[in-house]
Amino acid sequence: MMEQDEFERYLIENQAAFAAWGTFVSSKINEKITQKLGKDEACMFLKIPAIHRVKTVSSALGKVSRKGYEDPVSQMTDLVGVRFVVLLSSHIEVISSMVESSVEWKASLSKDYLSEIDKNPKLFDYQSKHYEIRPIKDFIYNDVNINKNICCEVQIRTLLQHAYAELVHDSVYKPVGEVPKAAERQIARSMALMETTDELFCNTMVMLTNVNKFRNDFLSDLAVLFKEKIGSHYLNCDLKINYLLLDEFRDCYDGESINKISILVNNKKYIIIKIKQRSEARHIFSQPCILFLYWLSMTISTDAIKSRWPLPGSFDDLDIILSDTGNSTAH
Structure with missing residues (x-):
């Protein structure tokens, strides 16, 4: 020993x-x-x-x-x-x-x-x-x-x-005094409740994941395309901003959209240059959804985009995008 x-x-x-x-x-x-x-x-x-x-x-x-x-x-x-x-x-x-x-x-x-x-x-x-x-x-x-x-x-x-552990570990598993049977019963009940709560939370997350799967897959595809065309070091993904934009314009993209966006970026090389130039100074230009926004500006009307724009603090960014694609109007 x-x-x-x-x-x-x-x-x-x-x-x-x-x-x-x-x-x-x-x-x-x-x-x-x-x-x-x-x-x-x-x-x-x-x-x-x-x-x-x-x-x-x-x-x-x-x-x-x-x-x-x-x-x-x-x-x-x-x-x-x-x-x-x-x-x-x-x-x-x-x-x-x-x-x-x-x-x-x-x-x-x-x-x-x-x-x-x-x-x-x-x-x-x-x-x-x-x-x-x-x-x-x-x-x-x-x-x-x-x-x-x-x-x-x-x-x-x-x-x-x-x-649970923080509450009871020192008092029950490493007791500093007597632990009443009633207290042990309360602890067992709390653990049973936590297991049920966790199960409900897990089921809820599965539902949310399923209903948002297409949007999330589309964002993943945009991120891959951004890394390929713009470069990984220009990417600084903010999930909240991307989700807000993709949720608002959910009716504007489908299973073929990522291919169309890729073709657009290949044909309009200036888009890549503009994104690289602005990605550090303007947050939205470092997001995967910036590729979607350039494509969107050429797909639906300027008024439709502006009336639905979900980022009130980024109207200037939207005008820059619209100006690049020749669709800028005063807001």
């Missing part, structure tokens, strides 16, 4: 390594989320910033005293950890797949609330998905040596699960 003073020395000597490994893991997963969802959606996807935390020496020593670990170096998997909090249970799997598919570490699932529920359907208890993540091999990160045996615990949970 490792002596306390030996474990304490290990903790002190490896504080920098714990912090470096936690930084590496959290930054890589955050990067993967941004790559998959885009900058805007990634910011909305995580409900709390995912920042690593290193367990203090005193906290680690206290846990050893409570748990009686024989080999705390290998048994304590949460000396450094990072928590990812998302809105819905369906979002948990998005991050789980990133954790499990990474070639930069070995990940083992240490706690899965869904498996626990399968084993005990009557269970209404503390929920979270936990992974133990260790490097494939020793390496150096930010000038710090990281041993392949160092573990970072990654927790993935929903906002409802997080609220």
Whole structure:
């Protein structure tokens, strides 16, 4: 059994390594989320910033005293950890797949609330998905040596699960006094209610996704076309602006529109030049929908566009677009 003073020395000597490994893991997963969802959606996807935390020496020593670990170096998997909090249970799997598919570490699932529920359907208890993540091999990160045996615990949970844990974890799972049976019953009831709420939220999101699928696919196609014709570094997608415009003019595009827009941009090379010139100074010119707006200005009347324009703070941008296409009129 490792002596306390030996474990304490290990903790002190490896504080920098714990912090470096936690930084590496959290930054890589955050990067993967941004790559998959885009900058805007990634910011909305995580409900709390995912920042690593290193367990203090005193906290680690206290846990050893409570748990009686024989080999705390290998048994304590949460000396450094990072928590990812998302809105819905369906979002948990998005991050789980990133954790499990990474070639930069070995990940083992240490706690899965869904498996626990399968084993005990009557269970209404503390929920979270936990992974133990260790490097494939020793390496150096930010000038710090990281041993392949160092573990970072990654927790993935929903906002409802997080609220539950924050409220009851210290008082029920780590009691500082007597916990009445009535209190345990209240906690079980709250978890049952949260599971129902999460299910309703997930069903609602499926409905919203289905009804907006065509619009969202069209925006994705516009973004691909923008990157191809204008360049990725000119793109700064603002989902709210794009959705407002595409929702307002929903009756003006169909399954053939993206091909027509592509042909327009190929034939009217000045559009590419104008967008590049203005993308930094004028926000709307860095949006995927700018390609749609140029095409729209040549498809429906100027009066129709202006009467339906959903961005009152961007009438000047609209006039610029209309002027480029020879359709400008005073508003």
